[in-house]
Amino acid sequence: MPGTPTQDYRELMSTFPTGVAVVTGLDADGAPQGMTCSSIASATLLPPTLLVCLRTGSRTLSAVTARGSFAVNFLHDGGQEAAELFSRAEANRFSQVHWRMSQAGLPRLAQDAFAVAECKVSDVHMVGDHAVVLGEVTTIAQVPGTPLLYGLRRFAAWPIAAVRPGGRR
Template sequence: MSDFDSRELRDAFGSFMTGVTIVTAVSKSGEKVGFTANSFTSVSMDPPLLLVCPAKRLSSYDVFADCEHFTVSVLAEDQQHASNTFASSKGDRFSEVAWFEDQHGVPVIEGAVTYFSCASQQKIDAGDHLLLVGQVQDFKTTEKLGLGYAKGGYFSLGMERQAEAITHRHSTQVGGLVECNDQLLLKEEDGFFSLPQGNLIPESSSYQTLKVVLETLAVEAEIGQVFSVYEKRASGHFVAYYRAEATEEKAPAGYRYVNIGELTSLKFASDDVASMIARYAEEKRHGVFRLYVGNESEGDIR
């Protein structure tokens, strides 16, 4: 046994950005099983081999340890629901997600970026997991973009690119939802609240601009994914907000940290920020953050 804190080690492993897959198999009695995994990698081109790592705590572990065939479906950026469904251990997962069978009768997730049909080639005991090496017998891939995962949250590469492109084409303000210890950093003025933000710096990205904004406020924070990009139609300007994690709960003058559970009771300087904050609080409660692109009242959420 190591002396590592298991939560800290899991977080450290989670800093590696990956895609998201669903691995499926069928038991000898015909029961279909599957689990969500980002521990997936290619192993060899000749012969064509890949690797997945089912955990021994899985209720379906014995099926994977005994299976002759399995499939790996690489999820598309709009398939968070499928990922969450197969990450849960409740209910009939296959009734909630569209799928079809490969040539061996193993389920493949409909709409995946890519899928691989594999024959089990080698199984290696590895601590609390099994290294399941599969030889690819069939595969199909598309031009879709995959669903990303890092630091406990999803990200959409396509939407991130779209958001960043918007900020370069338009006059933009950039802000941050800076969190620390389940609290959000807010600026308070005349009884109304707002977020730390500034104007887009010429020849800089929105990410670089926010970094300067936070440095000016002496806030040390790790900037994460884009949370909202939207147009203020009256002015034609765009606003981009990123999620960020402060390293310490130290608020600059005029700012304070507010518990996330109290956010919806506050008065904000604008309706669009109030709406965004309400979404942030709700998504924080569910543990899944999404990206919004649109205007103050309507847009696309991924």
């Protein structure tokens, strides 16, 4: 017997593996905010723009829209604890991870991310219980790493060794 449309949709989406990131920003008081996000996509190449979906009512969405900027911390396969931490509504999450402020003034997860894209908010659309945020990429920092994936309600590493930019292993 099928479940409710919401249950069926949640089950459907659990079968679609995706990369895992933590979206971070600073709130109006300058405190770091962040949340785990697997709803990320490349929206355009020119200008380079990312799309992230953030839960309405979250402190992260408030920080991103108030300051007009955010960072997408793409987690490596050793970042599962950070992914789980930032998926919970827990106070003082940043005290439990190694992070630093970037030159642009955005929180970066120093040990859990293999790449960080800093973005300037270009548009926000409220859709249901989430906001679709478009951000023009202003800065990229990347080191070799194997992406953390999530699907079938489990974390996993990319199944092959990561290739560095330029095609080198």
